[in-house]
Amino acid sequence: MRASATDTDERPLVELAVVTPTPSTSSPAALATGPPAPAPGFSRAVRCNAPSSASASGDGAYPGNAISTTKYTAASFLPKSLFEQFRRVANCFFLVVACVSFSPLAPYRAVSVLLPLFVVVSAAMAKEAVEDWRRKQQDIEVNNRKVEVYDGTQSFHETEWKKLRVGDIVKVKKDEFFPADLLLLSSCHEDGTCYVETMNLDGETNLKRKQSLDVTVGLSEEHSFHSFKAFIQCEDPNEKLYSFLGTLYYREQQYPLSPQQILLRDSKLRNTNFIYGTVIFTGHETKVMQNATEPPSKRSSVERRMDKIVYLLFAVLFTIASFGSIFFGIKTKAELNVGSYAWYLRPDQSSIFFDPNRASFAAFCHFLTSLMLYVCLVPISLYISIEMVKVLQSTFINQDQNMYCEESDKPARARTSNLNEELGQVHTILSDKTGTLTCNSMEFSKCSIAGVAYGSRLTEVEMSYGEIEDVSGQMHAAKSKRSVKGFNFTDGRLMNGEWAKECHRDAIEMFFRALAVCHTAIPVSDKDSIGMTYEAESPDEGALVAAAREFGFEFYHRTQTTISVHEYEPVFGKEVDRTYKLLNILEFSSARKRMSVILRTEEGRLFLFCKGADSVILERLSKDNEKSCVANTKQHIEVYSEAGLRTLALAYRELTEDDYAAWNEEYSSAKNSVHTDHDAAVEKASENIEKDLVLLGATAVEDRLQKGVPECIHKLAQAGIKIWILTGDKLETAVNIGYSCNLLRKEMEEFFVTLDNSGTNAPEGCNQEGSRMAPYEHIGRKLQDARRQISLKGTSTPFALIIDGNALTYALTGSLKDSFLDLAVDCASVLCCRMSPKQKALITRLVKTKTKKTTLAIGDGANDVGMLQEADIGVGISGAEGMQAVMASDFAIAQFRFLERLLLVHGHWCYRRIAAMICYFFFKNITFGFTLFWFEAHAMFSAQPGYNDWFISFYNVAFTSLPVIALGVFNKDVSASVCLEVPLLHQDGVNNVFFSWSRILSWMLNGLCSSIIIFFGAINAVLIQAVRQDGRVAGFDILGVTMYTCVVWTVNCQLALYISYFTWIQHFVIWGSILIWYTFLIIYGSFPAMISTTAYHVFWEACASSPLYWLSTLVIVVTALLPFFLYRVTCSLFNPQHPERVQRTNSKNW
C-alpha cells in the first residue's frame, strides 16, 4: 500500500539509500561547451546514432546488451560448483577422507569411499546445473526479444535485444519493455511525454510520466534521425534507480539531463504509441541489473540445529577413533613383549603403521584410518537427501489445489525450499494490513459534504458487529445494480444529478470538482467499457476519481498543463466540457500527508484544491469555516474510521493573482534549488500556500477484507500463533479492521499505548495529562501499567496491545524495548498502527532476536520488503500491488486465508517430516557405525572393518536412502483435515517437540542400543560352532553378512514402525530396500572374486542355505526393534503426544 493520504508509507527500506544526490561537482550546468575531460565517475561518453564508428572514443569497450544471470558458464561450472559443494564441512571432510584413502592407511579400497561421495556431489551439482539451465533459458528468451533499431541510414528494422549497443537509436512501441536504459528523445506525443510502468523495478503499478528535452521533441519521424548526431556525457553505471546526471551535447549546445528523460530497462511503455530513445547503458550496466542482488539466504532453525548434530557426530567420531587409537597403541607396543608376542603378525618386521617400536606414530596413523572407517557415522547423503525432500515438499506446496486462487489464477509458490519446516514452527505472525488482510481494491462508499453525511450502505465492519440478516437484502439490491470498480456508493440524494437539489449545492459542486481535479491519475480511454478508467498512483486515488466520474464530473484528459473534465451542469441539466489550466501540483508525501493542485479556471479564477489526512487538513482551515460544519465533518470522519473506512478530508482555497505570483516565485526558487535540503525547502514553500483552507467535506473509502480472513485469523489464534498487525493506517481504522478480522475480540482487554495528540482521541486510556509528560516516561509508565494489569488478571483474559508509530519510536529505544516486548509477548494480539516500513522491519527484527522464536512476516507491497527479508519467513501476497513483495518473499500465496493451510497443514507436515527424517538419519548411521566399532574392538582395535568394502559404501546410498526420502516426502502423522480441526497441534512445532535435543539424543541412544543388540546377538548366534548342517563354521564373511542383514532389516523396519501413513510407495521403498540388499548381495557375490573379495558367493553358498542365518536375523531384528516399540507403548500410556491423541479420537469415529 502506498501513496494514499491516510498512509504514512515511504519508499521501501531497501531503496532508502538510493536517492542520495551524486556529488555536486558534476552539476551539468558547470560544464564547458564541447565534450570536456570526464570528471571522475562521469566517464561515460555516448555518441548517439553512431554506435559502429565509435571506436575512437573508446565506447566500443562498452559491453553488449546481452545479459546473463546464470551462476556458471560452461567453462566455470565444474570448478565453481565443485568449490560450492566442498564448502560444506561434511563434504570437505569426505573429500579429505577420500584423498587419504588412496594411501595405505585406508581400511578399505579407495574407490568405495569415492563412489558415494561422487554420487552425492554429482547429484547436488546436477541440481545446480538444472537450476542454472533454467536461468539460461530465461536469459536466452530475454536476449532474443525484438526491438526496432535505426540502421543509420533511412529506416528502423527489427533486431534482437542482445545486439543493441550503446548509442543505438531504438523505437519502442506501446506495451513493450525497454531493452536497455534509454534516453528519451521523443514520443508520439507532441510534448515528448510518455508513460512508463515500473512494476518490475520497484513493484509500483502506477504510471510514471517521463518527458524528453525540448530540443529533441522534434525528432518524432523516422527520417529525422538521418542527420541526428549528439553526444552524451553522463555518470558511470550505478544502481540508483531514481537519480541520473548527465549532459547532452547537441547542436553546439549543452543540456542537462535528469531522471525525467531516462527510461529504465525492464519497465514498460504504457499509454504511448511509441517513443524514440538512444541507448545509454546496456546489459549488465543497466540500473536494473546493477540492482539485482541475491536476496539474503535464510536457513531454518532445524537446519541450524542439524549442523550442530553433525558437529556432535564429528565429536563422536573423533572420540571413538581416538579411543580406538589409544588401545591400538597400547596393544601394538606390547606386541614384542614376551607373553604377548603375536608371532603371526610379524611385529618384528611390521610396516610403519603397525610398528611396535614406534607405537605412538602407529597409533596416530590408526587414528586417521579409523576416521575413514567410521566415516559412515557422518551421513554423507544427509544434505542431498534433505535438499531433495525439500524440493519435493515445495512441489506439494506449489501444487496444492486448496491454495490455488481461482480469481487470480495464482497457485501458492514456495520460492525457496529452505524454509518448509520452519512453517511448522511459526510463533509470531507479523502482518501487513492493506492488501494483505484486505483486498486493496478501494471502494468509494461514503462521503460527508458540508457537514451532511451521504452514503447509506453498511460496511463490512458494521456488519461484523451483527445483524447480517438485516442487511443481506440491502446487499442484494446493491449488487443487482451496475457494479463499478472502485465505487460502491448508494444515496439517491447525490446520484444522477439529484445533488443539484440539495441545499449546499455549491459546496457539493466544489467537492466533486475537487475529486475530479485534485489527483495525479491518468485517464485511459477503454473501448470496452463506458467512460474512462484511470491509472492512479494508489487505489484510493483511483476510487476517488472514479467516484467523481460517477457523480457526473468525468475527468477525461490530462496534458502537462491542463486538466479536462466533463462537468454536469445542473443549471442546464447537461454536460459541459471544462479545461483547467494546471499551474502547480504539490505532490503527496508521507510526511506531508496531503496533496494540492493549483489551477486556473476558464473564467480566470485561481483555486487551490487540497486533499489529505483529516488531521493535517483540519489544522489548516481558515477561521471563516462554519463551526458546525467542521464539527459535523469531524464527527463523520470519526464515525467512518470507526467503521473501518479510510478517510480523507477535502478543502479548497481561492487565491488572488498577487498572492499566487508571490508564492509561485518563492516556490519555483525552492524547486530549482540544488541544495541537499531541496525537499525541505519545497515543503516549506508548499506549506505557505496550503493554509486558510475552506473545508469541503470528507470521503470514506472502504478497503474490503479478503475472503476468509477472520476465519483464518481465528484458526491461527487457536493454534497459539501470536498475530501482530503492522499497518500504516490510523489507529481507529486499524482497531476496527482488527475487530472485523477477529484479531480483537469483545472479551479481550485492550491496552492503548499512543502518543496521539492530533484531534481525535484514543478510545480510552489516553488521558490528557499524559501528553504533557515527556513522551519517553509517558510510554514507560503506560507499559508498566499494562504489565501490572496483566499480572493482576492473570492468564484468564486474553489481552490486546494497540500501539501507534509515534509511541513505538520511544518504545523501541533504550530500556523500554524490553518492557515493550515483554508486554507484547503477554498479549494475544498486537496492533501497531501508523508504522513506517522501516519501523515494520525494526519490529520484526526485535521480535525475532528477542523471543528467539520463529517469526513470519506477510505483506504485499514494496513497503513490506524490509519486513519480509528481516523475518525468518517472508510470505508475499501475489495480489494487485506489484511483484516487489513476492520477489523478496520466501513463499508467495494469492490470499491471506491460504496462510492457514500453509502453516497448519504444510508447515506441520514438513516440520514433522524433516525432524523425523533427520533423527532417523542419525539413528541409522549410529546403528551402523557402532556395529563397526564393536567389531573393531574385537579385532585388537586394528581398524579392521567388519563388513566388505562395498557394503559400507552402499549403506547410505542404496539400502537406506529411499525409505528415508519417502519418510521426508510422504509421511503424514495426521491428515490435513485433522491438522485444521486441531490447530493446537501447531504448538508442537513452536515448542520444537520433535526436534528437541532430548528427542535427538534418544534416537541416537536407540541407535546405540540397536547396534549393541545386533552385534552381540550376531556374534553369539554364530559364535564358534558350525553354522550349517555340513559342519562348516562362519568366518569373517558370514558374520559380516549376518550383521549387515540385521542392520538393513532393523533400520528399515524401524522406519516402518515409525511411519504412520502407508501408501504403496512406503511399502515399495521399505521392502524394496531390503530386497535391494539381497539382490545386491547376490549380484555382487557373483562378480569375479577380484571385485567381490570376501562377498564372493557368500550368500548362495553359505547364508541362504543356513537356517541359522535366517533365524538369527529374525530374533535379532525383533529384539532390536523392541526398545523403540516399548518406548512408544509407554509414551502412549503415560504421556500421549498430540498427534497420537488425535489419532485416537480419529479412530473412535471410525
Next chain:
Amino acid sequence: MVIPVLAFVGLIFIPIGLACIVSSNKVVEVVYRYDTKCVPGNMLHNKVAYIQNASIDKTCTRTLKIPRDMKRPIYIYYQLDKFYQNHRRYSTSRSDAQLREPKAAGDVAEFCKPEAFAANGRPIVPCGLIAWSLFNDTYSFARRNRLPRDGDHGPPPLTVSKRGISWPSERGHLFGKNVFPRNFQNGSLVGGGQLDPRKPLSEQEDLMVWMRTAALPRFRKLYGRMEADLVAGELITVTVRNSYNSYSYAGGEKAVVLSTAGWLGGRNGFLGRAYVVVGMACFLLALLLTLLCLVFPMKEEHLLLR
C-alpha cells in the same frame, strides 16, 4: 493392536526357541583342550622353548570318553583362542590374484610383506602372513575300548577324511587349479605348516580353510570329517602332533573338537534361549497390557500405534 502383535510374537518365538534348544541339545560335542596338557611338565615354565625346539617329539596321545551316541558324520575342528585372524595387518596380508592365477605369481601385494619374497628374491606363493602362519597340528583318532578281535593289529583307526572341508567356490574359483606353492616356508623363520609343492592350491583344503579368516579371536576351523558312529561311553584315543605355536601370546588356547551337526549346525544354545526369552518377554508384556486394559477399560485406545 499392540497386544495382539506382542502376543503373536510371543506365540511364534517360544516354539521356535524350544525347537532351537532341542536341536542344539541333540548335538554332541567333545572338546579337548590340549595346549598345556600336551606339554611335558618340565617344560611348562617355558612352553615357547618347547614348541620351538624341533628336536623334541611333540606327539601326544590322549583318551577321550564319548558322552553320548554320536551319529556320522562327526566333524573334527581345531579351536584357537586369542588368535587375531581379524587383525587388519593379518587379514589383509594376502594376494587373492596370486592364489587364483599362475600368471599372477609375481603379483605380491604390498600387504604381503614381510612374507612376500623369499631369500632368493623370488615371490612366495602363497604370500602373506595368513598362509605363512598355516595351522599345522595334526590329529589322528582310534577306538580304544573295542578290543582287537580275531587277533589282528591293535585298535582299528578312525579315518579322518579331509576332502570337502572347504567351500566349493574356493576349490572351484578362488584357488587356482594350476597354481602350485613356490618358495613357501623356506625362509629363515618358519611360521606354520608346510604345503605340498606338488599339489595345486585348489586341492590344498587345509590352506583354504585357514585362509578364510575367522571373524573373532576365538574360533574353530574344520579339520576333517569322520564317517563313523560312536556310542556313548566309548573311549577313543586322539593322537595330537603338537607343533603349532600358540604359546608365545597370552591366552593361546588350543583344543580339538569332535562334534555332530544338527539342522542348525553345532551346539549353541544362544539362539534358542534368545528366542525363548524374547518370546516370553513379549508374552508377559502382552499380559501386562491386557491386565492394564482390564483394570482401566477405557484405555484400550491408548495402545493404538498407527
